[in-house]
Amino acid sequence: MNIFKTVKFAAASVALAIGAASGAQAHVTLETREAVVNTTYKAVLRVPHGCSGEATLRLRVRIPEGIVNVKPMPKAGWTLETVRAPLANPFMDHGREVTEGVVEIVWTGELLDEHYDEFVFRGRLTEALPVNETLYIPVVQECANGAERWIEVPAAGQTTRDLRYPAPGLKILPASGGHRH
Amino acid sequence: MTRRASPLLLALAALLPTLLSAGAAFAHAQLRGAEPRAGAVVAQAPEAARLVFNEPVAPLQARWITSNGETHDVAARSEGDALVAPLPDAAGRGTIVLSWRVVSQDGHPVGGTLAFSIGAPSENVALSAALVHEPGGAARAAAVAKFLLVCALAFGVGGAFALAASPGAATNRARRLAIAACAGAAPAALALGAATALDLAGAPPGELLRARPWLLLVESPVFGTLFAGVLAAALAGLSLAGRETRLASAGALALAAFSFALSGHAATAEPRWLTAPAIALHAGAALFWIGALPVLGAAIALRAGEAPAALARFSMIATAPVAALFLTGAALAIVQLGDAAAIFATTYGMLLAAKIACAVAMLGLAGLNRWRLAPALAARAPGAARAASRSVAAEIALALAVVALASGFRLAPPPRALDPAAQPEAYIHLHGQRAMADIVLTPGRPGANALAATILDDAFAPLDPVEVAVLLALPERGIEAIEARLARGEDGAWRADGMVLPLPGAWSVRAEILIDDFTREILIGEILIGEVGAEEVGASP
Numbered sequence: 016m017n018i019f020k021t022v023k024f025a026a027a028s029v030a031l032a033i034g035a036a037s038g039a040q041a042h043v044t045l046e047t048r049e050a051v052v053n054t055t056y057k058a059v060l061r062v063p064h065g066c067s068g069e070a071t072l073r074l075r076v077r078i079p080e081g082i083v084n085v086k087p088m089p090k091a092g093w094t095l096e097t098v099r100a101p102l103a104n105p106f107m108d109h110g111r112e113v114t115e116g117v118v119e120i121v122w123t124g125e126l127l128d129e130h131y132d133e134f135v136f137r138g139r140l141t142e143a144l145p146v147n148e149t150l151y152i153p154v155v156q157e158c159a160n161g162a163e164r165w166i167e168v169p170a171a172g173q174t175t176r177d178l179r180y181p182a183p184g185l186k187i188l189p190a191s192g193g194h195r196h
Numbered sequence: 197m198t199r200r201a202s203p204l205l206l207a208l209a210a211l212l213p214t215l216l217s218a219g220a221a222f223a224h225a226q227l228r229g230a231e232p233r234a235g236a237v238v239a240q241a242p243e244a245a246r247l248v249f250n251e252p253v254a255p256l257q258a259r260w261i262t263s264n265g266e267t268h269d270v271a272a273r274s275e276g277d278a279l280v281a282p283l284p285d286a287a288g289r290g291t292i293v294l295s296w297r298v299v300s301q302d303g304h305p306v307g308g309t310l311a312f313s314i315g316a317p318s319e320n321v322a323l324s325a326a327l328v329h330e331p332g333g334a335a336r337a338a339a340v341a342k343f344l345l346v347c348a349l350a351f352g353v354g355g356a357f358a359l360a361a362s363p364g365a366a367t368n369r370a371r372r373l374a375i376a377a378c379a380g381a382a383p384a385a386l387a388l389g390a391a392t393a394l395d396l397a398g399a400p401p402g403e404l405l406r407a408r409p410w411l412l413l414v415e416s417p418v419f420g421t422l423f424a425g426v427l428a429a430a431l432a433g434l435s436l437a438g439r440e441t442r443l444a445s446a447g448a449l450a451l452a453a454f455s456f457a458l459s460g461h462a463a464t465a466e467p468r469w470l471t472a473p474a475i476a477l478h479a480g481a482a483l484f485w486i487g488a489l490p491v492l493g494a495a496i497a498l499r500a501g502e503a504p505a506a507l508a509r510f511s512m513i514a515t516a517p518v519a520a521l522f523l524t525g526a527a528l529a530i531v532q533l534g535d536a537a538a539i540f541a542t543t544y545g546m547l548l549a550a551k552i553a554c555a556v557a558m559l560g561l562a563g564l565n566r567w568r569l570a571p572a573l574a575a576r577a578p579g580a581a582r583a584a585s586r587s588v589a590a591e592i593a594l595a596l597a598v599v600a601l602a603s604g605f606r607l608a609p610p611p612r613a614l615d616p617a618a619q620p621e622a623y624i625h626l627h628g629q630r631a632m633a634d635i636v637l638t639p640g641r642p643g644a645n646a647l648a649a650t651i652l653d654d655a656f657a658p659l660d661p662v663e664v665a666v667l668l669a670l671p672e673r674g675i676e677a678i679e680a681r682l683a684r685g686e687d688g689a690w691r692a693d694g695m696v697l698p699l700p701g702a703w704s705v706r707a708e709i710l711i712d713d714f715t716r717e718i719l720i721g722e723i724l725i726g727e728v729g730a731e732e733v734g735a736s737p
Contacts, residue, residue, distance in 0.1 A: 075713065075714075077713075077714040153714040153715075155713055155714065164710070164713070164714075164716060166713075166714050166715065166716050167716055167718070180716075
């Protein structure tokens with residue numbers, strides 16, 4: 016029995032230390048988890064369930080630094096809003112300096128816990144993004160009973176699997192073979 | 197010296213896989229929720245408490261501790277994924293604690309504590325001394341018994357194999373030691389079985405007279421380990437008696453190695469196709485290595501004519517097992533820890549690191565034997581036999597150190613036993629990249645505690661987060677995280693009252709600070725909850 020105790024202790028310490036305290040399996044994730052830098056990326060956010068059985072009433076997406084020209088796709092039955100703000104790093108787009116952009120997308124509607132849906136936006140991955148690293152796109156899922164925040168980013172040495180509420184991640188790949196838009 | 201030290205040293209082998217087996221908690225039954233909720237205050241005593249898990253569970257124990265310190269064991273029943281524990285008739289009013297233990301499909305017990313209050317929370321939850329001490333006693337006994345069983349298998353089974361593999365080195369002394377060790381396997385297995393049964397049942401030693409703990413043992417995977425271990429010792433005994441020596445001793449070693457793969461987290465951790473054979477290989481190699489040491493020591497000490505040849509031969513045949521030992525150990529550590537940082541982040545990891553250091557030192561001595569001492573012995577250099585004897589003795593001492601570390605790890609008590617009077621509260625400062633938290637638990641002892649957290653930014657300026665949650669867990673005692681959502685007070689401190697911490701110990705703290713809607717800082721540390729003063733046990737209203 017000591018085997019179990021020892022192991023359980025160790026396992027639980029590790030688990031707690033790295034934050035895997037619950038077994039939340041079905042996360043909000045991106046359908047396409049890799050994209051090439053300096054291309055336009057279509058983000059499909061997959062929402063597999065509500066908050067502990069409650070329906071999702073609002074989905075908020077924080078656009079990270081480095082994704083620009085963001086355009087969300089409207090959804091039937093959902094109202095769509097965007098929050099615009101000055102960009103920390105203005106960039107040149109077709110010879111014109113862009114200083115402001117979408118920093119948050121808000122869809123408001125209703126998605127029952129037993130249903131599944133996808134939320135889409137498009138944006139350009141600027142050259143400023145570090146390649147071969149994961150870009151995290153935090154998402155907050157709001158329900159009548161509170162919110163589930165898919166905003167956790169792994170610390171050094173952790174992986175997404177160590178987190179309870181990992182933010183959806185996108186691996187930025189280097190440009191190869193002149194594939195440009 | 198070799199002779200004297202040897203009986204103890206054999207424990208190394210089996211504890212290696214045990215120690216290397218971390219990280220698999222994810223596969224166990226996890227508590228999803230409870231009704232009444234943890235910390236809830238209900239007007240009327242419910243008929244039963246209902247704990248919902250993520251998979252079907254079977255009850256092992258349900259013990260209520262009422263606010264006046266009485267304990268009541270009740271017959272809990274499982275309803276699919278739920279455990280239903282009826283309240284005792286004498287539930288009374290005040291805070292009531294359910295100490296539960298269930299077994300999930302993988303055969304591993306999972307325990308925890310649910311506390312809620314009827315009418316109103318008690319000022320101080322009196323926890324029975326029984327609850328605090330019993331499981332520790334059984335675990336301690338099981339650690340000692342496991343140590344003895346591994347000793348018996350290593351010196352008996354490993355020794356028999358070493359004797360059979362190198363007849364030239366066989367001495368009567370080594371043979372007698374191996375026979376004695378084989379004979380000790382069954383009593384050690386019985387003791388481990390008894391301690392395991394008590395641990396499974398969470399019962400005091402008197403319960404061994406009843407069937408229940410034993411039935412739990414028979415159903416648990418540990419039983420297979422014990423059975424295979426005893427069988428292996430019997431087979432090794434047969435080989436020592438001179439019947440089919442080689443075949444029997446090899447079979448015994450394989451069986452003993454296999455016994456380690458039958459139970460334990462490491463053996464059932466994914467990917468199983470890798471971990472189970474790795475455990476068996478690891479255990480087999482360790483049993484052989486340790487079992488060979490006294491054989492070798494005795495051969496050198498007696499200056500048997502064939503000692504130089506025996507030493508050289510051992511070094512040769514030991515190469516593959518020792519390589520296997522280290523490779524499988526590394527593989528298991530990687531699978532189980534998953535992350536090198538965990539070695540330094542946990543007590544477990546640090547003890548593992550110390551143990552690995554000892555094993556590496558043993559490897560160094562083995563190398564010394566092979567490349568320096570064996571040739572010297574063969575050349576009949578003056579003092580060579582003495583040097584070789586010393587080297588083997590040191591190797592045995594290191595093996596003992598490894599075993600001691602392994603045993604100490606199991607029983608690692610809370611870092612310090614604090615004087616409760618001198619420590620009216622428990623405090624920890626947690627530091628992160630974007631935020632830090634000062635957390636105080638009052639009174640910082642088992643029972644209901646008030647938690648207050650002051651949240652600062654990384655420059656010690658006050659921070660006004662959106663939400664703060666604190667999770668406290670005592671994994672070494674099988675207590676799952678108790679979560680509190682804190683409320684912001686007018687003074688800017690975040691508080692939660694009535695966090696019932698059932699046991700003393702070094703509790704893991706995890707503070708989740710939502711700095712803004714999209715940014716959460718997670719801070720992790722350990723907070724020490726002192727013992728309940730003796731005068732408080734059972735003295736509460």
